[in-house]
Amino acid sequence: MGVTTLKEIENILSQEIATILSVDSSKVILDTPFHEMGIDSLSFVELLVFIEKTFNIKLMESGLTSENFRTVRSLASSISRMS
Amino acid sequence: MGIINFPSKKRYLTGIDWIIHALDYITKKATGTGNTSQIVLELEGSPQKDKFRNCLDSLIGKYPVLHGRPSRDYNLAPYWKISFTKQRQPLPLKISYLDNTSSEANIFSILERIANLKFIGNQEHLFFHLIYAENKTYVAMTFDHRLFDALGAEAFLEMLQNEWKNKDNSFCNKDIIVPAESAHLCNWRRKFIAGQQANRAFLKMGENAPPRVLPLPASLNNLGFRFKVIPFDKYQTDLILENAYKEAGYLMLMPYVLASAIWIMHKLFTKRNIKSGDYVVPVSIDMRPTDKVQQKVFFNHVSFLFFLVRPDEADHFPVLIKSIKQQLYDQVKSELPRNFQEASLLMRILPLPILSNIMRLYLKGQIASFSFSNVGESAYKSSSFMGKKILNILHMPRVPVPPGLGIFFHQFQNKLNVVLSFLEGILSDEEANELIHTLQSRLGAK
Numbered sequence: 001m002g003v004t005t006l007k008e009i010e011n012i013l014s015q016e017i018a019t020i021l022s023v024d025s026s027k028v029i030l031d032t033p034f035h036e037m038g039i040d041s042l043s044f045v046e047l048l049v050f051i052e053k054t055f056n057i058k059l060m061e062s063g064l065t066s067e068n069f070r071t072v073r074s075l076a077s078s079i080s081r082m083s
Numbered sequence: 084m085g086i087i088n089f090p091s092k093k094r095y096l097t098g099i100d101w102i103i104h105a106l107d108y109i110t111k112k113a114t115g116t117g118n119t120s121q122i123v124l125e126l127e128g129s130p131q132k133d134k135f136r137n138c139l140d141s142l143i144g145k146y147p148v149l150h151g152r153p154s155r156d157y158n159l160a161p162y163w164k165i166s167f168t169k170q171r172q173p174l175p176l177k178i179s180y181l182d183n184t185s186s187e188a189n190i191f192s193i194l195e196r197i198a199n200l201k202f203i204g205n206q207e208h209l210f211f212h213l214i215y216a217e218n219k220t221y222v223a224m225t226f227d228h229r230l231f232d233a234l235g236a237e238a239f240l241e242m243l244q245n246e247w248k249n250k251d252n253s254f255c256n257k258d259i260i261v262p263a264e265s266a267h268l269c270n271w272r273r274k275f276i277a278g279q280q281a282n283r284a285f286l287k288m289g290e291n292a293p294p295r296v297l298p299l300p301a302s303l304n305n306l307g308f309r310f311k312v313i314p315f316d317k318y319q320t321d322l323i324l325e326n327a328y329k330e331a332g333y334l335m336l337m338p339y340v341l342a343s344a345i346w347i348m349h350k351l352f353t354k355r356n357i358k359s360g361d362y363v364v365p366v367s368i369d370m371r372p373t374d375k376v377q378q379k380v381f382f383n384h385v386s387f388l389f390f391l392v393r394p395d396e397a398d399h400f401p402v403l404i405k406s407i408k409q410q411l412y413d414q415v416k417s418e419l420p421r422n423f424q425e426a427s428l429l430m431r432i433l434p435l436p437i438l439s440n441i442m443r444l445y446l447k448g449q450i451a452s453f454s455f456s457n458v459g460e461s462a463y464k465s466s467s468f469m470g471k472k473i474l475n476i477l478h479m480p481r482v483p484v485p486p487g488l489g490i491f492f493h494q495f496q497n498k499l500n501v502v503l504s505f506l507e508g509i510l511s512d513e514e515a516n517e518l519i520h521t522l523q524s525r526l527g528a529k
Contacts, residue, residue: 021372021373022372022373022374022375023374034333034334035333035334038373039334040334040336040337040459041334041335041336041337041338041411041457042337042368042411042415044333044334044335045411045412045415046415048412049412049415049416052416053416060408060409060412066328066332066333069333069334070333
Protein backbone atom coordinates (compact mmCIF):
# COMPACT_ATOMS: atom_id res chain seq x y z
CA MET A 1 0.00 0.00 0.00
CA GLY A 2 1.29 3.54 -0.81
CA VAL A 3 1.85 6.35 1.64
CA THR A 4 -1.29 6.77 3.69
CA THR A 5 -2.15 9.60 6.03
CA LEU A 6 -3.15 8.98 9.62
CA LYS A 7 -6.70 10.07 8.80
CA GLU A 8 -6.90 7.58 5.96
CA ILE A 9 -5.65 4.79 8.21
CA GLU A 10 -8.28 5.68 10.80
CA ASN A 11 -10.97 5.56 8.11
CA ILE A 12 -9.76 2.23 6.75
CA LEU A 13 -9.71 0.69 10.23
CA SER A 14 -13.14 2.13 11.06
CA GLN A 15 -14.61 0.66 7.90
CA GLU A 16 -13.13 -2.75 8.62
CA ILE A 17 -14.33 -2.76 12.23
CA ALA A 18 -17.79 -1.77 11.03
CA THR A 19 -17.71 -4.73 8.64
CA ILE A 20 -16.53 -7.12 11.33
CA LEU A 21 -19.21 -5.98 13.75
CA SER A 22 -21.89 -5.58 11.04
CA VAL A 23 -22.66 -2.04 12.09
CA ASP A 24 -22.69 1.30 10.32
CA SER A 25 -19.22 2.87 10.22
CA SER A 26 -20.64 5.99 11.92
CA LYS A 27 -21.05 3.85 15.05
CA VAL A 28 -17.30 3.21 15.27
CA ILE A 29 -15.89 5.91 17.58
CA LEU A 30 -12.17 6.48 17.28
CA ASP A 31 -11.49 6.72 21.02
CA THR A 32 -13.76 3.95 22.27
CA PRO A 33 -11.77 0.95 23.54
CA PHE A 34 -12.29 -2.09 21.35
CA HIS A 35 -13.67 -4.22 24.17
CA GLU A 36 -16.42 -1.64 24.70
CA MET A 37 -17.36 -1.86 21.02
CA GLY A 38 -18.05 -5.59 21.35
CA ILE A 39 -14.80 -6.77 19.78
CA ASP A 40 -13.79 -10.16 21.18
CA SER A 41 -10.74 -12.39 20.65
CA LEU A 42 -11.85 -13.71 17.29
CA SER A 43 -12.90 -10.36 15.84
CA PHE A 44 -9.70 -8.77 17.16
CA VAL A 45 -7.61 -11.35 15.35
CA GLU A 46 -9.69 -10.73 12.21
CA LEU A 47 -8.70 -7.07 12.52
CA LEU A 48 -5.01 -7.94 12.98
CA VAL A 49 -5.10 -10.16 9.89
CA PHE A 50 -6.72 -7.34 7.95
CA ILE A 51 -3.95 -4.99 9.08
CA GLU A 52 -1.28 -7.44 7.94
CA LYS A 53 -2.91 -7.86 4.53
CA THR A 54 -3.58 -4.15 4.06
CA PHE A 55 -0.52 -2.50 5.57
CA ASN A 56 1.94 -5.40 5.48
CA ILE A 57 2.51 -5.14 9.24
CA LYS A 58 2.38 -8.09 11.64
CA LEU A 59 1.13 -6.73 14.91
CA MET A 60 0.67 -10.00 16.77
CA GLU A 61 4.30 -10.24 17.87
CA SER A 62 5.32 -6.64 17.20
CA GLY A 63 6.14 -5.82 20.79
CA LEU A 64 3.48 -3.13 20.89
CA THR A 65 1.83 -2.70 24.23
CA SER A 66 -1.87 -3.11 24.83
CA GLU A 67 -2.22 0.67 24.99
CA ASN A 68 -1.18 0.80 21.33
CA PHE A 69 -4.00 -1.58 20.44
CA ARG A 70 -6.74 -0.19 22.58
CA THR A 71 -8.59 2.21 20.29
CA VAL A 72 -8.85 2.93 16.59
CA ARG A 73 -6.93 6.13 17.10
CA SER A 74 -4.02 4.55 19.00
CA LEU A 75 -3.87 1.61 16.60
CA ALA A 76 -3.86 3.88 13.56
CA SER A 77 -1.11 5.93 15.14
CA SER A 78 1.00 2.79 15.70
CA ILE A 79 0.42 1.64 12.14
CA SER A 80 1.36 5.06 10.80
CA ARG A 81 4.65 5.00 12.73
CA MET A 82 5.48 1.48 11.56
CA SER A 83 4.56 1.99 7.90
CA MET B 84 -51.17 -13.94 16.04
CA GLY B 85 -51.61 -17.21 14.19
CA ILE B 86 -49.11 -19.60 12.73
CA ILE B 87 -46.37 -17.73 10.96
CA ASN B 88 -46.50 -18.73 7.33
CA PHE B 89 -43.13 -19.92 6.19
CA PRO B 90 -42.13 -19.63 2.60
CA SER B 91 -41.55 -23.33 2.36
CA LYS B 92 -42.14 -26.61 4.15
CA LYS B 93 -38.49 -27.39 3.53
CA ARG B 94 -35.64 -25.69 5.22
CA TYR B 95 -32.53 -27.03 3.52
CA LEU B 96 -29.81 -27.99 5.96
CA THR B 97 -26.43 -26.34 5.62
CA GLY B 98 -23.19 -28.27 5.79
CA ILE B 99 -22.71 -27.31 9.41
CA ASP B 100 -26.24 -28.49 10.19
CA TRP B 101 -25.34 -31.82 8.62
CA ILE B 102 -22.15 -32.07 10.68
CA ILE B 103 -24.24 -31.50 13.81
CA HIS B 104 -26.63 -34.21 12.62
CA ALA B 105 -23.63 -36.51 12.26
CA LEU B 106 -22.48 -35.72 15.81
CA ASP B 107 -26.00 -36.47 16.99
CA TYR B 108 -25.90 -39.78 15.14
CA ILE B 109 -22.51 -40.68 16.62
CA THR B 110 -23.60 -39.87 20.17
CA LYS B 111 -26.96 -41.63 19.82
CA LYS B 112 -25.23 -44.72 18.49
CA ALA B 113 -22.77 -44.70 21.39
CA THR B 114 -25.03 -43.82 24.32
CA GLY B 115 -28.65 -44.18 23.16
CA THR B 116 -29.30 -40.45 23.49
CA GLY B 117 -28.34 -37.80 20.96
CA ASN B 118 -26.38 -34.58 21.01
CA THR B 119 -28.64 -32.60 23.30
CA SER B 120 -28.02 -29.73 25.62
CA GLN B 121 -29.75 -27.95 28.44
CA ILE B 122 -29.94 -24.29 29.26
CA VAL B 123 -30.98 -23.31 32.78
CA LEU B 124 -32.28 -19.97 33.98
CA GLU B 125 -31.83 -19.47 37.72
CA LEU B 126 -34.55 -17.05 38.82
CA GLU B 127 -35.18 -15.12 42.00
CA GLY B 128 -38.74 -15.91 43.02
CA SER B 129 -41.43 -17.94 41.27
CA PRO B 130 -42.99 -17.21 37.89
CA GLN B 131 -46.63 -18.23 37.49
CA LYS B 132 -46.74 -21.70 36.06
CA ASP B 133 -50.07 -21.25 34.26
CA LYS B 134 -48.82 -18.13 32.55
CA PHE B 135 -45.65 -19.99 31.63
CA ARG B 136 -47.70 -22.84 30.13
CA ASN B 137 -49.90 -20.43 28.17
CA CYS B 138 -46.96 -18.44 26.80
CA LEU B 139 -45.14 -21.62 25.86
CA ASP B 140 -48.17 -23.08 24.07
CA SER B 141 -48.73 -19.80 22.26
CA LEU B 142 -45.12 -19.53 21.11
CA ILE B 143 -44.76 -23.17 20.12
CA GLY B 144 -47.98 -23.01 18.12
CA LYS B 145 -46.49 -20.30 15.91
CA TYR B 146 -43.36 -22.26 15.01
CA PRO B 147 -44.09 -25.69 13.49
CA VAL B 148 -40.37 -25.88 12.74
CA LEU B 149 -40.02 -27.07 16.35
CA HIS B 150 -41.80 -30.31 15.46
CA GLY B 151 -39.98 -30.91 12.19
CA ARG B 152 -37.71 -33.76 11.27
CA PRO B 153 -34.84 -34.36 8.87
CA SER B 154 -35.60 -35.68 5.42
CA ARG B 155 -33.88 -35.87 2.05
CA ASP B 156 -34.80 -34.28 -1.24
CA TYR B 157 -34.83 -35.94 -4.64
CA ASN B 158 -31.65 -33.94 -5.37
CA LEU B 159 -30.10 -35.57 -2.28
CA ALA B 160 -29.90 -32.32 -0.30
CA PRO B 161 -31.08 -32.94 3.28
CA TYR B 162 -33.74 -30.64 4.67
CA TRP B 163 -35.81 -30.07 7.78
CA LYS B 164 -39.38 -31.04 7.01
CA ILE B 165 -41.88 -28.63 8.50
CA SER B 166 -45.46 -29.81 8.80
CA PHE B 167 -48.15 -27.16 9.09
CA THR B 168 -51.22 -29.30 9.27
CA LYS B 169 -50.53 -32.04 11.76
CA GLN B 170 -52.24 -31.70 15.14
CA ARG B 171 -49.65 -31.75 17.86
CA GLN B 172 -49.36 -32.56 21.49
CA PRO B 173 -48.41 -29.61 23.69
CA LEU B 174 -44.72 -29.32 24.37
CA PRO B 175 -43.72 -31.37 27.42
CA LEU B 176 -43.53 -29.29 30.57
CA LYS B 177 -42.83 -30.91 33.91
CA ILE B 178 -43.12 -29.03 37.17
CA SER B 179 -41.37 -30.00 40.39
CA TYR B 180 -41.75 -28.50 43.84
CA LEU B 181 -38.91 -28.85 46.30
CA ASP B 182 -39.29 -28.23 49.99
CA ASN B 183 -37.11 -25.76 51.84
CA THR B 184 -34.74 -28.47 52.98
CA SER B 185 -33.53 -29.10 49.44
CA SER B 186 -29.90 -28.22 49.03
CA GLU B 187 -28.19 -26.72 45.99
CA ALA B 188 -26.59 -30.14 45.47
CA ASN B 189 -30.02 -31.77 45.36
CA ILE B 190 -31.28 -29.22 42.84
CA PHE B 191 -28.19 -29.73 40.75
CA SER B 192 -28.61 -33.49 40.68
CA ILE B 193 -32.17 -32.98 39.40
CA LEU B 194 -30.86 -30.69 36.66
CA GLU B 195 -28.24 -33.30 35.82
CA ARG B 196 -30.89 -36.00 35.52
CA ILE B 197 -33.08 -33.82 33.30
CA ALA B 198 -30.15 -33.00 31.01
CA ASN B 199 -29.85 -36.71 30.22
CA LEU B 200 -33.50 -37.37 29.37
CA LYS B 201 -34.22 -38.66 25.87
CA PHE B 202 -36.57 -37.15 23.37
CA ILE B 203 -39.45 -39.35 22.30
CA GLY B 204 -39.79 -40.10 18.60
CA ASN B 205 -38.19 -38.13 15.81
CA GLN B 206 -40.31 -35.00 16.13
CA GLU B 207 -39.69 -34.05 19.73
CA HIS B 208 -36.75 -31.70 20.04
CA LEU B 209 -37.50 -29.62 23.07
CA PHE B 210 -38.94 -29.89 26.56
CA PHE B 211 -39.10 -27.78 29.68
CA HIS B 212 -38.86 -28.31 33.39
CA LEU B 213 -39.80 -25.82 36.06
CA ILE B 214 -38.25 -26.50 39.44
CA TYR B 215 -39.69 -24.43 42.26
CA ALA B 216 -37.26 -24.31 45.17
CA GLU B 217 -37.47 -22.16 48.30
CA ASN B 218 -36.75 -18.66 47.02
CA LYS B 219 -35.67 -19.55 43.53
CA THR B 220 -37.00 -21.18 40.41
CA TYR B 221 -35.02 -23.03 37.80
CA VAL B 222 -36.27 -23.04 34.23
CA ALA B 223 -34.55 -25.85 32.37
CA MET B 224 -34.92 -26.09 28.60
CA THR B 225 -33.54 -29.31 27.15
CA PHE B 226 -33.05 -29.03 23.43
CA ASP B 227 -31.85 -30.90 20.38
CA HIS B 228 -28.65 -29.39 19.03
CA ARG B 229 -29.92 -30.07 15.52
CA LEU B 230 -32.55 -27.41 16.13
CA PHE B 231 -30.59 -24.81 18.09
CA ASP B 232 -27.01 -23.91 18.74
CA ALA B 233 -26.12 -22.42 22.14
CA LEU B 234 -26.86 -18.79 21.32
CA GLY B 235 -29.95 -19.75 19.35
CA ALA B 236 -31.33 -21.53 22.42
CA GLU B 237 -30.80 -18.38 24.49
CA ALA B 238 -32.48 -16.28 21.82
CA PHE B 239 -35.44 -18.68 21.85
CA LEU B 240 -35.85 -18.12 25.59
CA GLU B 241 -35.92 -14.41 24.89
CA MET B 242 -38.74 -15.06 22.41
CA LEU B 243 -40.61 -16.78 25.24
CA GLN B 244 -39.96 -13.75 27.42
CA ASN B 245 -41.33 -11.51 24.64
CA GLU B 246 -44.40 -13.73 24.41
CA TRP B 247 -44.98 -13.16 28.13
CA LYS B 248 -44.64 -9.42 27.64
CA ASN B 249 -47.07 -9.65 24.70
CA LYS B 250 -44.29 -8.13 22.74
CA ASP B 251 -44.44 -8.69 19.06
CA ASN B 252 -41.96 -11.34 18.07
CA SER B 253 -42.28 -10.33 14.47
CA PHE B 254 -38.72 -9.03 14.30
CA CYS B 255 -38.54 -12.74 13.77
CA ASN B 256 -40.96 -12.79 10.87
CA LYS B 257 -41.19 -15.67 8.53
CA ASP B 258 -38.31 -14.62 6.36
CA ILE B 259 -35.93 -13.99 9.19
CA ILE B 260 -36.49 -16.56 11.90
CA VAL B 261 -36.49 -19.50 9.52
CA PRO B 262 -34.94 -18.01 6.43
CA ALA B 263 -35.38 -19.97 3.25
CA GLU B 264 -31.97 -21.57 3.03
CA SER B 265 -31.14 -22.52 -0.53
CA ALA B 266 -30.15 -26.07 -1.44
CA HIS B 267 -26.63 -24.77 -2.24
CA LEU B 268 -26.42 -26.75 -5.46
CA CYS B 269 -24.20 -24.24 -7.23
CA ASN B 270 -20.71 -22.72 -7.00
CA TRP B 271 -19.16 -26.16 -6.89
CA ARG B 272 -15.71 -24.87 -7.77
CA ARG B 273 -15.64 -22.58 -4.76
CA LYS B 274 -16.79 -25.43 -2.53
CA PHE B 275 -14.13 -27.78 -3.86
CA ILE B 276 -11.39 -25.20 -3.34
CA ALA B 277 -12.66 -24.63 0.19
CA GLY B 278 -12.63 -28.40 0.63
CA GLN B 279 -9.01 -28.57 -0.45
CA GLN B 280 -8.05 -25.91 2.09
CA ALA B 281 -9.95 -27.64 4.88
CA ASN B 282 -8.54 -31.04 3.92
CA ARG B 283 -5.00 -29.67 4.07
CA ALA B 284 -5.61 -28.38 7.60
CA PHE B 285 -7.09 -31.68 8.76
CA LEU B 286 -4.28 -33.74 7.30
CA LYS B 287 -1.81 -31.63 9.25
CA MET B 288 -3.81 -32.19 12.40
CA GLY B 289 -3.81 -35.92 11.83
CA GLU B 290 -0.05 -36.26 11.39
CA ASN B 291 0.42 -37.69 14.85
CA ALA B 292 -3.04 -39.28 15.13
CA PRO B 293 -4.78 -40.63 17.09
CA PRO B 294 -4.93 -37.69 19.49
CA ARG B 295 -4.66 -37.98 23.22
CA VAL B 296 -8.03 -39.10 24.61
CA LEU B 297 -9.42 -40.58 27.79
CA PRO B 298 -10.50 -44.21 27.38
CA LEU B 299 -14.25 -44.70 27.23
CA PRO B 300 -16.04 -47.15 29.55
CA ALA B 301 -16.43 -50.67 28.18
CA SER B 302 -20.19 -50.36 27.78
CA LEU B 303 -21.65 -47.00 26.82
CA ASN B 304 -25.29 -47.91 26.52
CA ASN B 305 -27.59 -45.60 28.49
CA LEU B 306 -24.69 -43.85 30.18
CA GLY B 307 -25.53 -40.29 31.10
CA PHE B 308 -23.46 -37.18 31.42
CA ARG B 309 -22.27 -35.60 34.63
CA PHE B 310 -21.59 -31.91 35.06
CA LYS B 311 -19.49 -29.71 37.29
CA VAL B 312 -20.27 -26.01 37.25
CA ILE B 313 -18.21 -23.05 38.44
CA PRO B 314 -20.23 -19.82 38.52
CA PHE B 315 -17.74 -17.01 39.06
CA ASP B 316 -18.93 -13.79 40.62
CA LYS B 317 -18.12 -10.34 39.21
CA TYR B 318 -15.01 -9.93 41.33
CA GLN B 319 -13.60 -13.32 40.30
CA THR B 320 -14.48 -12.68 36.66
CA ASP B 321 -12.62 -9.36 36.74
CA LEU B 322 -9.60 -11.16 38.21
CA ILE B 323 -9.72 -13.70 35.39
CA LEU B 324 -10.00 -10.98 32.77
CA GLU B 325 -7.04 -9.19 34.29
CA ASN B 326 -4.98 -12.38 34.26
CA ALA B 327 -5.96 -13.01 30.65
CA TYR B 328 -4.81 -9.52 29.80
CA LYS B 329 -1.47 -9.99 31.58
CA GLU B 330 -0.71 -13.49 30.34
CA ALA B 331 -2.26 -13.56 26.90
CA GLY B 332 -2.71 -9.94 25.88
CA TYR B 333 -5.47 -7.46 25.16
CA LEU B 334 -8.74 -9.11 24.12
CA MET B 335 -7.20 -12.58 24.28
CA LEU B 336 -9.70 -14.16 26.67
CA MET B 337 -10.51 -17.06 24.35
CA PRO B 338 -6.89 -18.18 23.88
CA TYR B 339 -6.34 -17.76 27.62
CA VAL B 340 -9.28 -19.91 28.71
CA LEU B 341 -8.54 -22.50 26.02
CA ALA B 342 -4.92 -22.68 27.16
CA SER B 343 -6.13 -23.07 30.75
CA ALA B 344 -8.44 -25.90 29.71
CA ILE B 345 -5.66 -27.73 27.85
CA TRP B 346 -3.25 -27.16 30.72
CA ILE B 347 -5.53 -28.78 33.32
CA MET B 348 -6.42 -31.63 30.96
CA HIS B 349 -2.72 -32.24 30.39
CA LYS B 350 -2.24 -32.62 34.15
CA LEU B 351 -5.04 -35.16 34.27
CA PHE B 352 -3.82 -37.12 31.25
CA THR B 353 -0.27 -37.16 32.63
CA LYS B 354 -1.50 -38.41 35.98
CA ARG B 355 -3.38 -41.16 34.14
CA ASN B 356 -0.15 -42.03 32.33
CA ILE B 357 -1.67 -41.36 28.90
CA LYS B 358 1.40 -40.54 26.87
CA SER B 359 0.80 -40.94 23.17
CA GLY B 360 -0.67 -38.43 20.77
CA ASP B 361 -1.16 -34.69 20.71
CA TYR B 362 -4.10 -32.68 22.01
CA VAL B 363 -6.62 -31.86 19.31
CA VAL B 364 -9.36 -29.47 20.37
CA PRO B 365 -12.09 -28.21 18.03
CA VAL B 366 -13.54 -24.89 19.15
CA SER B 367 -16.97 -23.89 17.94
CA ILE B 368 -17.39 -20.23 17.01
CA ASP B 369 -20.56 -18.38 16.20
CA MET B 370 -20.64 -17.03 12.66
CA ARG B 371 -23.57 -14.63 13.14
CA PRO B 372 -22.96 -10.94 13.77
CA THR B 373 -23.71 -10.30 17.46
CA ASP B 374 -26.88 -8.33 16.83
CA LYS B 375 -28.25 -10.83 14.30
CA VAL B 376 -28.70 -13.80 16.64
CA GLN B 377 -32.36 -12.92 17.25
CA GLN B 378 -32.93 -13.04 13.51
CA LYS B 379 -31.36 -16.48 13.05
CA VAL B 380 -32.62 -18.42 16.03
CA PHE B 381 -33.13 -21.88 14.62
CA PHE B 382 -30.56 -24.38 13.40
CA ASN B 383 -26.80 -24.05 13.58
CA HIS B 384 -24.77 -21.01 12.65
CA VAL B 385 -21.35 -22.00 13.88
CA SER B 386 -18.09 -23.08 12.40
CA PHE B 387 -14.93 -24.38 13.96
CA LEU B 388 -11.33 -23.63 14.71
CA PHE B 389 -9.06 -26.60 15.33
CA PHE B 390 -6.18 -26.45 17.74
CA LEU B 391 -3.31 -28.92 17.86
CA VAL B 392 -1.06 -28.82 20.90
CA ARG B 393 1.93 -31.05 21.55
CA PRO B 394 2.37 -32.39 25.08
CA ASP B 395 5.69 -30.56 25.51
CA GLU B 396 3.89 -27.29 24.70
CA ALA B 397 1.18 -28.11 27.22
CA ASP B 398 3.81 -28.37 29.97
CA HIS B 399 4.59 -24.64 29.91
CA PHE B 400 1.76 -22.15 30.05
CA PRO B 401 3.49 -19.24 28.24
CA VAL B 402 4.50 -21.60 25.41
CA LEU B 403 0.97 -22.98 25.30
CA ILE B 404 -0.60 -19.50 25.05
CA LYS B 405 1.81 -18.51 22.31
CA SER B 406 1.02 -21.66 20.30
CA ILE B 407 -2.72 -21.12 20.59
CA LYS B 408 -2.53 -17.46 19.63
CA GLN B 409 -0.42 -18.27 16.60
CA GLN B 410 -2.77 -21.04 15.48
CA LEU B 411 -5.75 -18.72 15.95
CA TYR B 412 -4.06 -16.09 13.80
CA ASP B 413 -3.05 -18.57 11.10
CA GLN B 414 -6.52 -20.12 10.88
CA VAL B 415 -8.28 -16.76 10.70
CA LYS B 416 -5.78 -15.65 8.05
CA SER B 417 -6.34 -18.81 6.00
CA GLU B 418 -10.14 -18.43 6.52
CA LEU B 419 -10.42 -21.98 7.83
CA PRO B 420 -13.81 -21.46 9.57
CA ARG B 421 -15.37 -20.13 6.37
CA ASN B 422 -13.70 -22.81 4.26
CA PHE B 423 -15.00 -25.46 6.63
CA GLN B 424 -18.53 -24.05 6.36
CA GLU B 425 -18.30 -24.02 2.58
CA ALA B 426 -16.65 -27.44 2.26
CA SER B 427 -19.14 -29.08 4.60
CA LEU B 428 -21.87 -28.36 2.05
CA LEU B 429 -20.29 -31.09 -0.06
CA MET B 430 -20.69 -33.54 2.81
CA ARG B 431 -24.49 -33.33 2.76
CA ILE B 432 -24.72 -35.90 0.02
CA LEU B 433 -23.37 -38.49 2.45
CA PRO B 434 -25.72 -40.52 4.64
CA LEU B 435 -24.99 -40.00 8.30
CA PRO B 436 -23.40 -43.43 8.95
CA ILE B 437 -20.85 -42.76 6.21
CA LEU B 438 -20.23 -39.15 7.20
CA SER B 439 -19.70 -40.14 10.83
CA ASN B 440 -17.00 -42.59 9.71
CA ILE B 441 -15.31 -40.02 7.50
CA MET B 442 -15.28 -37.51 10.36
CA ARG B 443 -13.23 -39.97 12.37
CA LEU B 444 -10.85 -40.90 9.55
CA TYR B 445 -8.42 -38.01 9.96
CA LEU B 446 -7.82 -38.76 13.63
CA LYS B 447 -7.91 -42.55 13.31
CA GLY B 448 -11.23 -43.19 14.96
CA GLN B 449 -11.32 -40.14 17.20
CA ILE B 450 -12.85 -36.69 16.86
CA ALA B 451 -11.02 -34.68 19.49
CA SER B 452 -9.24 -34.85 22.83
CA PHE B 453 -12.12 -32.88 24.31
CA SER B 454 -14.73 -30.35 23.20
CA PHE B 455 -14.48 -26.66 24.03
CA SER B 456 -16.30 -23.44 23.47
CA ASN B 457 -16.22 -19.91 24.81
CA VAL B 458 -19.65 -18.54 24.01
CA GLY B 459 -19.01 -15.02 25.22
CA GLU B 460 -21.77 -12.66 26.22
CA SER B 461 -25.25 -14.12 26.32
CA ALA B 462 -27.77 -13.70 23.51
CA TYR B 463 -30.46 -13.34 26.20
CA LYS B 464 -30.52 -9.59 26.68
CA SER B 465 -33.20 -9.03 29.32
CA SER B 466 -32.33 -9.08 33.01
CA SER B 467 -35.55 -10.85 33.98
CA PHE B 468 -37.74 -13.72 32.85
CA MET B 469 -41.50 -13.58 33.31
CA GLY B 470 -41.17 -10.88 35.90
CA LYS B 471 -38.44 -12.59 37.93
CA LYS B 472 -34.84 -11.44 38.09
CA ILE B 473 -32.36 -13.77 36.43
CA LEU B 474 -29.55 -14.69 38.78
CA ASN B 475 -27.64 -16.75 36.24
CA ILE B 476 -27.86 -18.63 32.94
CA LEU B 477 -26.09 -21.99 32.70
CA HIS B 478 -25.43 -24.27 29.80
CA MET B 479 -25.19 -28.01 30.44
CA PRO B 480 -24.32 -29.63 27.12
CA ARG B 481 -23.91 -33.32 26.50
CA VAL B 482 -20.79 -33.85 24.46
CA PRO B 483 -20.37 -36.02 21.36
CA VAL B 484 -19.00 -39.48 22.18
CA PRO B 485 -16.14 -39.84 21.49
CA PRO B 486 -14.57 -37.92 23.23
CA GLY B 487 -17.31 -37.68 25.88
CA LEU B 488 -15.54 -34.79 27.62
CA GLY B 489 -15.86 -31.04 27.29
CA ILE B 490 -15.22 -27.69 28.94
CA PHE B 491 -17.48 -24.75 28.15
CA PHE B 492 -17.18 -21.09 29.07
CA HIS B 493 -20.06 -18.68 28.95
CA GLN B 494 -20.76 -15.16 30.20
CA PHE B 495 -23.91 -13.68 31.62
CA GLN B 496 -24.09 -10.08 32.80
CA ASN B 497 -20.28 -9.86 32.80
CA LYS B 498 -19.91 -12.94 35.00
CA LEU B 499 -18.15 -16.03 33.74
CA ASN B 500 -19.51 -19.56 34.10
CA VAL B 501 -17.56 -22.72 33.37
CA VAL B 502 -19.09 -26.14 32.90
CA LEU B 503 -17.22 -29.42 32.80
CA SER B 504 -19.28 -32.05 31.02
CA PHE B 505 -18.21 -35.69 31.06
CA LEU B 506 -19.65 -39.09 30.25
CA GLU B 507 -20.27 -41.23 33.32
CA GLY B 508 -17.30 -43.48 33.94
CA ILE B 509 -14.81 -41.43 31.92
CA LEU B 510 -13.78 -39.50 35.04
CA SER B 511 -14.19 -40.29 38.70
CA ASP B 512 -15.91 -37.71 40.84
CA GLU B 513 -12.59 -36.98 42.56
CA GLU B 514 -10.87 -36.38 39.22
CA ALA B 515 -13.67 -34.08 38.08
CA ASN B 516 -13.47 -32.08 41.31
CA GLU B 517 -9.71 -31.87 41.01
CA LEU B 518 -10.02 -30.61 37.43
CA ILE B 519 -12.39 -27.89 38.54
CA HIS B 520 -10.19 -26.81 41.46
CA THR B 521 -7.09 -26.79 39.27
CA LEU B 522 -8.93 -24.72 36.67
CA GLN B 523 -9.98 -22.18 39.27
CA SER B 524 -6.38 -21.85 40.40
CA ARG B 525 -5.05 -21.65 36.86
CA LEU B 526 -7.50 -18.88 36.01
CA GLY B 527 -6.39 -17.04 39.12
CA ALA B 528 -9.85 -16.92 40.66
CA LYS B 529 -9.12 -18.96 43.76
